[in-house]
Amino acid sequence: MARKMKIRAWDNGKNTSIKAIIFHPMETGLRKDKKTGKKIPGHYITEVNCEHNGKNILTCLWGPGVSKNPFLAFSFNGAKKGDSVKISWVDNQGGKGGSTAKIG
Amino acid sequence: MDTTRRIILKATMAAGTLAVAAGANLLTPSTVLAAWPAKAFKAKKMDEAMNAISGKAKPAPSGDITVKAPDIAENGAVVSVEVKTTLPKVESISIYVPANAFPLSASYILSNQMETAITGRIKMAKTADVVAVVKSNGKLYTAKKGVKVTLGGCGG
Known part of the structure; x- marks a missing residue:
């Protein structure tokens, strides 16, 4: 399965901005398949970890109420250009993914 | 003498099976994510969810929190x-x-x-408030914003 994500990290002059999008169905488990009438099992990201140079800066705990292909934006202090930012995630079905970006 | 040894062997073997069972259980996704507060996310009532994640303390309304969301959301x-x-x-x-x-x-x-400041995208079933609860210096504060939803986004 293609599990992709995009991260953009840049120095905004004051601190570092991050924008990330993870491509994930974020199925709530409440929807029904129109053809079969069966419930579509829930499939959603539960935890996202954001690290700067290996140090955790933000932990996101997500539930099925987060939109499909979740988007995340935040800023943080104490980083400089060229530092690496790593974002990794796990979902309720044991799937996981992640990506790193250099602050530009 | 010999019987005691048998008993001990049996006992250790039983304990061993238990340990293996516990180990296997740990490998299921729900327990690997120990930090994920399942109870809070599965709660169907606002109060239950809030209790599970931040305790029973009632958050105080605060003007220092801004919830920015559209007044009207076409797609929930x-x-x-x-x-x-x-x-x-x-x-x-x-x-x-x-x-x-x-x-x-x-x-x-x-x-x-x-x-x-955090930006994200969420689903909304119908017109409702979006409530933010912030834990600052060990205390809870809250703010909300009403969003009118034209098309619900939770299915069902």
Whole structure:
């Protein structure tokens, strides 16, 4: 399965901005398949970890109420250009993914 | 003498099986994510979710929290929400939609490196408030914003 994500990290002059999008169905488990009438099992990201140079800066705990292909934006202090930012995630079905970006 | 040895062997073997069972159980996804507060996310009522994640303390309304969301959301499946606060020592920001099947949408745990603003996209079943609860300096504060939803986004 293609599990992709995009991260953009840049120095905004004051601190570092991050924008990330993870491509994930974020199925709530409440929807029904129109053809079969069966419930579509829930499939959603539960935890996202954001690290700067290996140090955790933000932990996101997500539930099925987060939109499909979740988007995340935040800023943080104490980083400089060229530092690496790593974002990794796990979902309720044991799937996981992640990506790193250099602050530009 | 010999019988005691048998008993001990049996006992250790039984204990061994238990340990293996416990080990296997740990490998299921739900327990690997020990930090994920399943109870809070599966709660169907706002109060239950809030109790599970931040304790029984009632959050105090605060003007130092801004919840930025559209006044009218055409598509409830994707509602962009920004929570921003000027409160000091922010430990966590949680976003709730009381009218959703599962009121807790997301909860963010912030390190001290973080600027206290988070943007994300959430689902909304119908017209409702988006409630942000911020834990600052060990205390809870809240703010909300009403969003009119034309098309619900939780299915069902």
